[in-house]
Amino acid sequence: MIESRTLGYLNCQKVTYPCKNCGKVYNYYSSLARHLKHECGVEPKFHCPLCPYRTKHKSSLNTHLNGRHMKLLSEFYTMPNGNKLSSSMNAGN
Structure with a gap:
């Protein structure tokens, strides 16, 4: 018999945050926010x-x-x- 916590782990889906401008995908929303603010469409400074x-x-x-x-x-x-x-x-x- 499979333990309930193991079953819950198997059903977990990894949430990702794609950039709507360039398609890069991030595991954390904060990483996407940093990307949008400092990287995507911004000239190198x-x-x-x-x-x-x-x-x-x-x-x-x-x-x-x-x-x-x-x-x-x-x-x-x-x-x-x-x-x-x-x-x-x-x-x-």
Whole structure:
């Protein structure tokens, strides 16, 4: 015999929240609200100062800078103690 709580779990349907503009689907209404406010149909507001890269999230810009440009920057900048700047030193910024 199947327990009632197991039976209830089997009948649960996962609720999702699709964006009516672009079709992206979210598991939480708050995620859909954030998407509508900051992403969907909104131009990227974070611009890389070193190349044409643009993004809608500051964290994505930081990842881009550390991954794409850190080697280039470390060739030109050194720390006051003579050490080269590394992505591990700059990761907290």
